[in-house]
Each structure stands twice: as C-alpha cells, then as structure tokens.
Amino acid sequence: MNNKNVYVFAEQREGVIQPVALELIGKARDLADVLGDKVVAIFAGHNIADQANELIAYGADDVIVVDAPELKDYVTEQYTQAVYQVITAMNPDIVLFGATTIGRDLAPRLSARLEKGLTADCTKLEISDGSDPKLEARKLMMTRPAFGGNLMATIVAAKEGVQMATVRPGVMQKKEKDASRTGNIIPFTATFDASKFAVKLLETVKAEKGLVDITEAKVLVSGGRGVGNKENFEKLAALAEVIGGEVSSSRAMVDAGIMDHDRQVGQTGKTVRPDLYLACGISGAIQHLAGMEESELIIAINKDKFAPIFQVADLGIVGDANKIVPMLTERLAKEIKK
C-alpha cells in the first residue's frame, strides 16, 4: 500500500467553512511542498459543493466533496462512515483534523476503525529529513503539549500507513487567499449503513453570548480570580467593546460559573494568540500561560506583584484591575474618538 498526499478534513458548520480548515490547509501546503505531494481537502456536508473553490483558493490542490443529506449536520457515525470510506479508498499519507468538538469526536473514532494511531492537539507539524538515524525520512513529526503544558512531546506514527493528527484552532496560519488558484473538485459518493445511526440530533442551540470564537479575536480582555464576580466582568466587557475585542477568562472563573467554558483560555480551554492579550486579575498558572503566551502583546494587571503572569507580560501593572479597567475604558473611549 502506497500512502500519498496530505489530507485535511475541511470542517464546515451549517455550510460555513471553519477557520481551522483553512489554517490546516495552510499547514498541509507547507508539509506537501516538503514532500512534493498534493494537498487534498475532504469536504463533507450537504449542498456545499459551491464552496469547494474556497478551499482551493487557500491552498488545496484537490477537493474531495462528499455530499449527502446524511451529512447535513455533524453526527459521529454518519461522518465516520463517510470519511472512513474516503481514507480507505484514497490511502492518504497524512490526515489532519481541527482539534474542535467535531474533530476531536471524529478523529479518534476513525483511528479506532482504521486501527491507526492518532496524535491529539498538535501545535507543530514537521516532516523528518532523515538526518536522525532513529527516524526515517518523510515521517510526520507531531509536537504537542503534555502534562498540562509542562512538557512538549514529539510523536510519530508507529504503524505503517496513514498518519493522523488533530491540530488546535488558532495555532497554524492560513495562506493568503488566491482566487486564481486552480485545482480539482472530485465528487465522492459514500454509502451509508443507516442501521448504525443510533444518535439523533434534536437541536443545535447557539449560546446567546459567545457567538464569537475567542481564538479568532484580535484583542482579548481576559479576567481571572482577581476580577472576582459577574459585575466586575461587565467592566471587562465594556473595555472589550471600546477596544474592539472579546472577553475571555481563566479556568477559575469558569469553574466558579461566572464565565462559559467556551471563553476559557488555557490548557483545558482554548489556545489564543491575539494581537493584544490584556490579563486582568489573572495570576498566570502554567495551564493558563500555555494557552496565551504566544500572544503578540501581553499586558497584565494584578495585585500580587509576584504573580507568574508578569513573567510572560510585555507590560505588567501591579494594581487592582477592577479599579484600573474602568479608568482605562474611559480613557480609550476618548483616545479612539480623536
């Protein structure tokens, strides 16, 4: 069996291509260029074919479109059957999935069905060059955090055949869109065993707030234990609004029920790399730092001058965030008006 090409599971939701799909295509492009192979997107859904060109514009060479009414919404078994058939038919060298609630549900199911290994939540992907006698050339080296972000491990596949990884959203960079790029759109007909469809999707509910994915935000105003309560989080929201950002938080505030889980930054939450990360009342446990230390500019406000957050901050202020934030909001409102 000769496995070839770098495949990306191009996640869509309600027909909208997810940013992570484009990020993965961007990374797949780099890997395929090293290998001298093609980037192939697996695009599954219903009535989505018209968007296949978008994937090509961002770097895919081929797009395998699996269009079926069974795939209208993501449900584990339906998607597993479809993608399994694509993989067994095409023999990819590499398949990448977004480490989203979909990718992290689908990929392990596929890994078990295929009897192949899977590496989760990668932050770095490279191709081995054969310089190390312990590792043959052209293997996918998948690097990921472990032990709560304390350790980085580079994982390689131990079995012959397809190499699979999930990659955190926001970690890879998408390519510049090039509408003039051309590629092949290949329809693929999947056959379904409906007797296995045991799970029924009743409804999909969007949370009133939090429609914006914090990994997409350019500016994050983030609050921790030092902010304390809902009322003070309103102050952060006001600042975020003035500066055109979103509110996020540390795990403590999610555990306390003050913030939703989808706004949590850190090892068990999301990895973010905004242009500005304003950490308010966040002490900076290593789990939190793991999720935000790649941010372009980090400003931290904390009462405790020994807080570890100051070790990663570009600018640190020892003080009460609840006092400083409203003043900053007022000042910025004036500055931005100018």
Added chain:
Amino acid sequence: MKIVVCIKQVPDTTVIKINPVTGTLIRDGVPSIMNPDDKGGLEMALQLKDQYGAHVTVITMGPPQADAILREAYAMGADEAILLTGREFGGADTLATSHTIAAALKNLEYDLIIAGRQAIDGDTAQVGPQIAEHLGLPQVSYVAGLEYKDGKFLVKKETEEGYQMLEVAGPVLLTALASGFKARYMNVAGIVDAFDKPVAVWGVDKVNLPLEMLGLKGSGTRVYKSFTKGVKAAGEVHEVDAEHAVGLIVSKLKEKFII
C-alpha cells in the same frame, strides 16, 4: 440501569513544575488524583443513580496504586470497582489502551458507559470514542448535561457555539465534562467503609486479545522525543497608581499600533 464509569489516576498537573536549572519535570511530591473529567463522569452516573436508581461500576486501568481512586469512587457512592492491571498493558498509547479497556468491558453488562472527555496528563480526548468504536457503541462526547426519559438518554453536548441536544438509547458511551457535572465530595461514612469493600483485580486473562494488541506493542504512535519549553523573557513591571497605570497602558497600545 447498569452504568460503568471508566476512570484514570493522573498526576495533578496543576502542581507539576519545571526545574529551572535542568529543564526537567519535577514529579516528586506531585499527588495522584482522579482525573477531573472522569470524576465528572462518575458524578453523572451518581446523579442518574440518585434519580432513577442504578448500579454504578467503576473501572480503571493502571498500576496497583490506582486502587486509591477506586476507594475514592466508593466513598463518593459507587457500587462496584475493578482494577485492570498488568505489565502487558504498560506503555500503551490511546489505541492500545482503548483496546484493552474495551476488551475488559466485554466481561460486564451495561446500559451506559461513561468516560471523562479527556485526561489532564495527556489531554487527548481519544480513549472514550475509541472504546465506543471497539465495542460498536454509539457515542456522544463533550457531555455537559443528561436526562433519562422513556428508555432514552437526552444528552446535552457542548460545542464551540453553544450546545446540541441529542437523543440516544442505550447501550451508549458518553464522555463527560467536569464543568457540566460538579463532582460531589466523598461522604465521611463512605470513606469509613471504602476500604472494607472489595476491589476486583483483573489481569491480562480478562482481556481476550492477542498480546501484540496491548501495551507498547499495540500502540499506533510512539514518542520520538520530549522536551520542556522555555518561558518568554519577562517584560517591564510597574508598581504605580491607577492613573499612571492607565497612561502606561495607553502608550504601550499606541506604540504597538493597537489603537
């Protein structure tokens, strides 16, 4: 209702530190705990037990010391505990682990299998879905809420945008979020009794699989290398009054063209 909860003993990664000189993990004195999402899963099972009545069995794969989390599960309210242990299981990645646990689960009756979404030492979120696949069961992951009605589970699954409501009849495998099920504390009387209860110790004889599917040999991945990452160099820290602080922040934002 018969419920089996898969739990794992993990090092409390929140207290692991890096030796600043050698750059290695300091594992000494790091307590071993029940993985938080698994504890959420046990809570899910115990809530079902409280509401509808259920027999809750906990199973863990690990070294003999993993007995500790089974005692903890007893003190929280579990009815039966199984320790799956053996040298043959060592060095397993998620694929080999899931094969082992799935094979062990074939010895049990169940209407519902619960696993934590992910373990804090690996954060892979793979073993639950992989067990479901090996057993041919449907799965719902990221479960933050659950109701049982007319023989069916009404499951709330968290997503990035909000949540989904899904319906599924047992047997099914669900992976639980700690945030959805705030685990109860161990009960004092439960603690007093915990060590008087039996823990079934299962070895490789309970796992009807060829040895090459277990442990390191059965793994689909291997660790090529591991390393610790350095922390970013510290920036400037100022201890000033609020007004001065606002000024510093605003000029930094201007300098970096944020505003």
Added chain:
Amino acid sequence: MNFGLTKTQQLFQQMIREFAEKEVKPLAAEVDDTERFPMETVEKMAKLGLFGIYIPKNYGGAGGDHIMYSIAVEELSRVCATTGVILSAHTSLCMSPIWEFGTEEQKQKYLPKLASGEWIGAFGLTEPNAGTDAAGQQTTAVEDGDDYILNGSKIFITYACPAHVYVFATMTDKSKGNKGITTFIVEAGTPGVSIGKKEHKLGIRGSATCELIFENCRVPKANMLGKMGEGFKVAMKTLDGGRIGIASQALGIAQGAMDETVKYTKERKQFGRSISAFQNTQFQMADLETKVQAARLLVRSAAWKQDMGQPFSADAAMCKLFAAETAMEVTTKAVQFHGGYGYTREYPVERMMRDAKITEIYEGTSEVQRMVIAAKLFK
C-alpha cells in the same frame, strides 16, 4: 508502632483538604471582615457527614474516629479558624457529652439530628463570674415538680445564636461546690431562653459568640444530662475531648501560617534574592516547622489514646497547651516575615495571628492546662 495515618484517615484528609481549599478558604477573609456566621458552609459540612465523624452509625454518625475528627478541625482551621471551631464546638462540646452521658432516649432524640447537621449544638460553662473556677457557677436549677426552673446566664457561647440545642452547666446545690453542678440539655425556643449580646472579638470573628440568658426557664427532668451533681465531671470530660479539638484548631492555624510564609518568603525578593534564601529565614522557619510537627504528634497521640479508650486527660492538656503556644509563636513570626504586608489584611497571616490567640484562652487557658498537667505529675 506506627506514626502514619491509616488509608481511611488519608482518604479522609484528602477530602477535607479539598473541601477546605475550595469551599472554606474563599470565604475566610470575608467571614472575618464582616463577623458573619458562615451558614452555607455549615450546610455543606452537614451534607458530607462532617458533624458526626466519630459518632457511631446507629446514632446517625459516620462511624469514624477521633483522629479523623482532629484532622478535620486541623484542615478547616488551616484556611479558616472560624470554621474549625464551629465543627469543634458542635462535635466535642455538644455531641460528645450527650453520647457519653446521655440516656438512650436522649441519644436517640438528639444525636441523629446533630450528626446530620439538621441541628447545631452549643455548650455553656463560662459565666461572668465563673470561668477557670467552675465552682463559681451562678446559673441555678431549682426543682419544681417534674421540672427544673433555670435562671442565670452563660457567656462566650460559640455560635449560641444559630444553635438549636444547648448543653450547659448549672448549680443545683451551691453548698457542695463542684459536686453541686448539674448539666442540662435545653432546646432553643424553650420559653425563658434568650440570646444576649453578640461579642466583638479579636479573632475567630465569624463564630457568632453570644450570651445565653435563662429567665425562669422551665425544663423537664428528662433533660438532665448525667446524674444530679455530676455536672463538673461531665464538663471536665467534655473539655478533655474539646481540648483535642482546640489543639487541632491551633495546629491548623499554625500550619496555615507556615504554608503562607513558605510561599511568601520564596517569592519575596530583597537584596536581589528570595528572603527564603537567607539563613535567618531558614533557621527560624526550621525551628517553627519542628514545633509544628511536634504539636501534630502530640495532637495525634492524644486523639489516638481517646480512640483506644485510654486515659487522655493530661495528653489533651499537653497537646492543647503546646499547639496553642506554637500557633501564637508561628503566626506572630509569620507576620514578621511578611513585613509590612503581613500587618495588612491583604495577606491572611494577619487574620491567623488574631485567630491564634483564642486557642491559648478557651476550653481552658494555657494556665489551666499547666494545672492539669502538673496535677497528674504530682498526684
């Protein structure tokens, strides 16, 4: 000989430590600041079965031991001394005498309710003119048909305000001195019982310490705890157990201050290095750590003797004396290590130092403990 905790005790310690960190610690500063009785914590503790740790299961308890109880008070006090004394007073001072001296009827009536936390129990011995010298009791109980009529007042009653039931000493025959003291159980709401003023205290400010007043309060004879004239014995036995509770509280306060100081001195830099790197810090902290460990061994061995059914009166006095004085020393030095910050309420050592003081005073002052120890020595 084995100095370690049993597996059961270790598992219990794991639970209570997590409970203390997550449920009790976040409230500690606020409870102190506002002098508020933390009722929500009491409800949570009750649900877990913490209010009847060593009470047998047939009376609604958890069937554990006194070492577990001591660990519970220590771990709670490590983060909040107010919460520690709530558990201690309820268990040692109210439930224990009922368990030890109560009739079967009294046990069945009160213990399950107290163990489940449905009811909170308090204990009263001290009066304006009778503290260390118990024979000075002025609260009287006078027989009247099938009842007793109570008059007088008790002061410094830990959480008298929220309590549902009180165990307290009265004078039934002044001529007999200590032998004229008799103990009663009275439920809150009984006509003639009222709560007096609430004390404003230096430390353990959330424990709702109040005065309890009896004005022609009529209680049936069935409410007498122990025999007529046995009140002094009831009180002394009760205080023996109570002292292990208070020693555990002192130990917890000391440990809490050690934890805070280790953390602070590692982080705080002066003259270019952590203050924990200075030999002055290291030597002083080494001495304090040694004392805290010694206190822990005294506390554990006293609790162990109680569990084994051995006499432990002097052991209880010694562990309380030593743990209380250690708590005072450790917290005072902890404040010193924290410098100016330690004197502010930004850091918990300030509160810990205030909380520590009471452990040298209540359930027998350090001087009383020395009397008890000396009495055994020179008997």
